[in-house]
Structure formats: structure tokens, C-alpha cells
Amino acid sequence: MERSLSPFELEVAGLIIETLNLDDVAAEQIEPEAPLFGEGLGLDSIDALELSLMISKRYGIQLRSDDPNNVEIFASLRALAQHIEQHRSQ
Amino acid sequence: MMLNKALHAKRWSELPERGTPLMLWLICWIATHIGRWAARLLLYPIAFYFLLTAHEARRGSYDYLKRVLGRDADWRHVFKLIHCFAATILDRVYLLGGDFERFEVKVHQAEIFHRQVDSGQGCILLGSHLGSFEMLRALGVSQQRIPLRVLMDTEHNSSITRFLHALNPEIAATVIGSYRPDTLLEVKESVDEGFLIGALGDRPTGAGRTMRCEFLGAPATFPIGAIQLAAIIQCPIILFFGLYRGGNRYDIHFELLTDRVAPDRARRAQDIERWTRRYVERLEYHTRRAPYNWFNFYPFWD
Numbered sequence: 001m002e003r004s005l006s007p008f009e010l011e012v013a014g015l016i017i018e019t020l021n022l023d024d025v026a027a028e029q030i031e032p033e034a035p036l037f038g039e040g041l042g043l044d045s046i047d048a049l050e051l052s053l054m055i056s057k058r059y060g061i062q063l064r065s066d067d068p069n070n071v072e073i074f075a076s077l078r079a080l081a082q083h084i085e086q087h088r089s090q
Numbered sequence: 091m092m093l094n095k096a097l098h099a100k101r102w103s104e105l106p107e108r109g110t111p112l113m114l115w116l117i118c119w120i121a122t123h124i125g126r127w128a129a130r131l132l133l134y135p136i137a138f139y140f141l142l143t144a145h146e147a148r149r150g151s152y153d154y155l156k157r158v159l160g161r162d163a164d165w166r167h168v169f170k171l172i173h174c175f176a177a178t179i180l181d182r183v184y185l186l187g188g189d190f191e192r193f194e195v196k197v198h199q200a201e202i203f204h205r206q207v208d209s210g211q212g213c214i215l216l217g218s219h220l221g222s223f224e225m226l227r228a229l230g231v232s233q234q235r236i237p238l239r240v241l242m243d244t245e246h247n248s249s250i251t252r253f254l255h256a257l258n259p260e261i262a263a264t265v266i267g268s269y270r271p272d273t274l275l276e277v278k279e280s281v282d283e284g285f286l287i288g289a290l291g292d293r294p295t296g297a298g299r300t301m302r303c304e305f306l307g308a309p310a311t312f313p314i315g316a317i318q319l320a321a322i323i324q325c326p327i328i329l330f331f332g333l334y335r336g337g338n339r340y341d342i343h344f345e346l347l348t349d350r351v352a353p354d355r356a357r358r359a360q361d362i363e364r365w366t367r368r369y370v371e372r373l374e375y376h377t378r379r380a381p382y383n384w385f386n387f388y389p390f391w392d
Contacts, residue, residue: 021355037271044297046318049274053322065276074271 005032005077012081019054020047032078040076048074055080060089114253121183126192126338129180137173141165147172147387154390157306158381174382178222178334179250186258190228194339202328202344203229207236212281213326216316216347218292218373221383225332225340226288227261239280240288241266241316243295278323288330289316291369293386301363302392303370306377310391314366321351321358327365329372333380341380345372 005013005028013027016036020043034040037048052063061084067073073083113136121129141148151171155163184192197203206213215238217223229236242251244267255262266276266287277287291313294300298315305312320327327347334340347369352361377384 044299045271045274046298046315046322048271049278049319050322052272052275053278063272063275065272065279067272070272070275 003032005030006081008085009077009081012084013077015054015058016041016051016077019050030077032081033076036074036076036080055084058090059084059087061087111249111253114250117180118183118253118257121180122187126180126184130177133173133176133180137169137176140172140176141169144172144387150386150388150390154306154384154386155381157308157391158377158384171382171384172387174334175385175387178224178383178385179254181222181334182224182254183257185222185224185227186254186261188227192338193228194337195225195228195342196340197229197342197344199344200229200342202346206286206326206328210284211325212237212283212285212287213328214281214316214320214323215286215288215328215330216291216369217288217330217332218290219385220292220373220377221331221333221380221385222340223288223290223330223332225342226330228340229342237283237285238288239264239266239277239285241277243267274319274322277319281323281325286328289319291316291366292373301366303367305370305374305391308391312366312370314362317351317362317365317369320348321353321362324350324353326350329369331376331380333376333383335380343376347372 009032010027013030016022016030017025017027022041025041030041037043037045043051055061056063063070063073069083073079117129117132117136120132148168151168152163155167155171159167181193184190215226217226223240226236226238242265244265255265266273266280281287294311294313295315298313299318300311301314302309302311304310317327326349329343329345329347331343332340333343348365351365352358
């Protein structure tokens with residue numbers, strides 16, 4: 001497993017921290033393949049919503065609740081960054 | 091401590107597991123084939139059964155009743171509480187079947203509700219386990235159907251709720267169950283489409299942030315999730331209370347909590363606290379006026 005973050009992964013990590021006010025976490029510290037929700041970063045469903053809306057706004061992606069891949073997309077920082085990179089429009 | 095209370099709530103919701111599906115089926119059958127009067131006769135032995143066997147529910151009830159009545163309660167008060175609960179469950183059978191005409195429903199501040207529905211814009215309808223949330227459906231009778239979806243913690247769903255939803259799969263399909271990462275995104279999309287999202291704000295679920303507030307004179311822990319949600323979505327929060335008054339009578343109360351929670355992050359946390367406190371105040375107000383509608387049968391205080 002590649003533990004260090006790519007530049008874009010760093011950027012997305014920064015967005016997560018900024019959006020959710022995670023004062024005690026540094027972007028580089030986030031493990032790219034660790035879970036975002038529950039364990040790992042320990043985000044909850046409210047965080048998920050805020051993040052989804054911010055990602056939509058920042059990268060022009062429409063995240064929809066009926067996307068069957070949502071669990072995978074939000075499974076880790078790496079998966080999320082990958083999804084954004086593939087679908088971004090801005 | 092928090093987890094403890096959520097476990098209590100979960101255990102309570104599982105209590106009816108013991109032998110009850112048959113009982114529920116029986117009441118249901120009698121309710122729909124013989125009549126409400128017959129089913130209501132059955133409520134007495136059923137309430138006695140739970141009075142005698144549901145020890146934890148009884149303990150929680152004694153504690154609650156003492157606080158709300160201001161004096162020691164005895165088994166008759168607990169019985170009345172359980173009986174009231176059972177009566178509203180029976181009535182949910184009719185509500186879920188679209189059979190509202192049999193109830194005498196008095197609606198207070200109905201214009202708050204109708205204005206919201208007419209606006210075509212969604213909101214959070216925040217209720218509690220005081221009385222019957224299902225009474226909301228009785229309001230659909232004059233309009234074609236109110237655009238309602240209920241946000242429900244389906245992991246901790248009681249067997250009663252599962253059973254009732256089996257009666258009406260169409261309504262069950264409108265439930266938004268938790269807790270995938272995209273669950274609340276689904277809520278936001280529904281609100282954008284003009285749905286009213288029903289949620290209950292008095293029981294923490296283990297996950298989700300909480301806040302301690304004074305309730306009936308002592309601190310208790312309340313979830314803040316629904317109000318946080320309204321803050322992020324930027325929609326109004328309307329309070330809902332569907333109170334059972336005996337016989338076939340219900341009182342419905344609507345109250346506007348707020349049009350908008352403060353959008354900017356700086357003020358948001360404070361605002362969420364403020365509105366949570368206000369919700370709890372209003373919950374206490376209505377609880378005192380309908381004490382036998384309190385259906386949180388577990389140790390509620392910290």
C-alpha cells in the first residue's frame with residue numbers, strides 16, 4: 001500500500017480538514033486507505049453530507065444519493081480523490 | 091455514558107421481540123376485521139402483560155412519572171402510560187392504512203404546516219417519542235397526499251415499526267433509513283424536491299453528536315443531528331406533536347422552530363445549541379400537558 005499522499009490526495013485531504021474544521025488533524029497524517037467513516041478519521045453522516053456538498057461545489061461533481069458506488073467512493077481518502085479526479089468538471 | 095443510553099434505547103426497542111409478532115398480528119387482524127372497539131378491549135390485558143414483564147420499562151417509567159407528576163408514582167400510573175402507548179400503536183394500524191376519518195383530530199397552528207406544504211419547499215419536521223408521530227399522516231386527508239418522508243434509524247427499528255411498515259409497503263418505501271454515507275444526501279435531495287422530512291429529536295442513537303439539556307428539572311442527553319442537518323441544508327425546522335387525548339381524540343401541534351439556522355460556520359455551532367435547547371423546552375411544555383404520552387420507556391436522564 002502506497003502510504004504517502006499524492007498531491008491531489010493532499011489537496012482533497014486539505015478540503016476535508018477545512019470543510020469539517022478538523023483542527024487537530026494535519027493533511028499529511030491522513031492514511032490514504034484508512035476508512036473515513038466510523039473508524040479511521042471517524043466522520044459521521046452529517047460530515048458526509050457537508051463533504052459531499054463542498055466537493056460538488058469545489059469540483060463541479062454531482063454526488064447523488066442513488067449512486068450505487070457511494071460506499072466505495074467514500075471508503076477512503078484515496079478512493080474519494082480518485083473518484084473526484086475522474087469526474088471533476090472544474 | 092452515551093453509548094449506555096443508546097443501548098438502553100435499543101434494548102427497549104427490542105423488548106417487544108418476545109412473542110409479540112403474534113400479538114401484533116392478532117391486534118391487527120381484530121382491528122381491521124372486527125373493529126377498533128374490540129381491539130381496544132385487548133389493550134387492557136396486553137398492557138397488564140407488559141406491566142408485569144417489562145421490568146426495565148417499568149423502572150424507567152417510575153422515574154419519569156415521578157419527575158413529571160412531581161410525586162411518587164404507583165403501578166396504576168405506569169399501567170396508564172403503557173396502555174396509552176398501546177392505544178397509539180393500535181391507531182397506527184389505521185393511520186398507515188389511510189383510515190383517518192375515525193379520529194377526532196384538533197390541529198393547532200395548522201397554517202404553519204399548510205404554508206410550508208404550499209410553498210413547495212421542503213423542511214425538517216421535528217418530532218419526538220411524545221405521542222404519535224404517525225398522526226402526521228392524518229393531515230394528508232384534505233390534500234391529495236402530503237409529501238412526507240420519515241428519517242428513521244432502521245438499524246434500531248423496533249419490531250413494532252417493522253411490523254407496521256410491512257402493513258403498508260408504499261409508506262415503508264418512503265422511509266429514509268440510515269446510515270450509509272449518502273443517507274443525508276438523500277435527505278437533502280428530498281428537501282430540494284419539496285419533501286417534508288420527519289425526524290425524531292429526543293433519542294440519541296449512539297452515533298451522532300449530542301447535547302445535554304435540562305429536561306423536567308434534570309440534565310438529559312439529546313441528539314442534535316436533525317438540527318445540524320437543517321443547518322447544512324438551510325431549510326426551516328417545524329416542530330410536530332401528535333398527542334393522544336383518550337378515546338379517538340388527538341391534538342396536533344405545529345410550531346415553527348426556526349426559518350433558518352445560521353449558515354456561517356462561526357455562528358452555526360452556537361445556533362444549533364440554541365435551537366436544540368428551544369426544542370427541549372417545547373418538548374417539556376407539551377410533555378407536562380400530556381404526561382401519559384411519553385413513550386421513552388427507559389432511563390432517560392443522565
